[in-house]
Amino acid sequence: MTRTTTDVTSDAEGDGASAVDRAIDAFRRGEPVLVHDAADREGETDIIYPGGAVDAEAIVHLRADAGGLICAAVSHDVAETIELPFLEDELDHPAAADHELGYDDRSSFSLPVNHRETFTGITDDDRALxxxxxxxxxxxxxxxxxxxxxxxxxxxxPGHVHVLRGAPDLLSDRRGHTELGLALADAAGLPPAVVVCEMLDEESGGARTPAAAREYARRNDFVYVEGAALIERLE
Structure with missing residues (x-):
């Protein structure tokens, strides 16, 4: 991944119109953007990449600096075209019978996959491919x-890249990182495929706080943007 740093630093709070513009521009260049969903939702900041820009270096970045689950999200229309189901609908096991979430109506998870040209599927090169x-x-x-x-x-x-299905009308239906990332890709004129990974705090093991995520973005010349700002602009 090649990243430029000119005009990529985030707004002080990451919630203004200029942060959204910078996020769209960064995405268009193939650069990652940090997106915080909402304090009353997951309360997490994800590092989000355009899917087509992901190389082995990007996987290392997500593993080392985010630490959550690396997932690839595609739009509802794409999932329907290639008949990707919701994973919970495919599971015939008692553990799948009650799938209540504290932050949303349903999970976005579809099938975990490997491309057939990979070997184990878990290496940085394999997942990037x-x-x-x-x-x-x-x-x-x-x-x-x-x-x-x-x-x-x-x-x-099964494979090592978890695929997520976006909601049919994106942010009008659901306001998770899946939809926020896909809306960002759409605004940047990119294919409806993004990679999301939660930022975890290495000391507490919980989600990295918005303040810590903003500081990380400032130090590394990444864009940080609040989900509310993306929703206001892109819904």
């Missing part, structure tokens, strides 16, 4: 030139 190919799928599926049979020929499940 799977994610980039998913971004390619999102672009092809959006044109109607790719279907479930094509997907099965290219990917296998």
């Amino acid at each position: 799977t994610i980039r190919r998913l971004a390619g799928v999102a672009k092809q599926a959006s044109t109607g030139n790719y279907d479930a049979e094509d997907f099965a020929a290219d990917f296998r499940t």
Whole structure:
């Protein structure tokens, strides 16, 4: 991943119109953006990349500096085209019978996959390859030139990249990091595929606080933006 630092520093609070503009511009350049959803939701900040920009260096960045679960999100339309289900609908086990969440109506998780050109699927190179190919799928599926049979020929499940399904109307339906990232990709004119990973605090083990995430963004010349600002602008 090649990143420029010119005009990428975040707003002091990350919640203004200029932070949204910077986030869109950074995404368009293939750079990561830090997005905090809301204090009354998950209360987490995710590092979000455009799917097509993810290389092994980006996976190292997410592992080392975020520490949460690395997931790839695709739009509802793409998921429907390649027949990706919600994972909870596919599980026939007592543990899946009651899937209540404290922060939302349902999980976005679909199938975990590996691209068939990977080996174990877990290495930085393998996960980066799977994610980039998913971004390619999102672009092809959006044109109607790719279907479930094509997907099965290219990917296998179970795998090491968890795929998330975006809500049909994105931020009008749901306001999770899945939808915030996909809305950002749409605003940047990119295919509907992004990578999200929660930022964890290495001392407490909990979510990194917004203040700590803003400071991390300032030190590293990344954009930090509040979910509320993205919703106001992009919904």
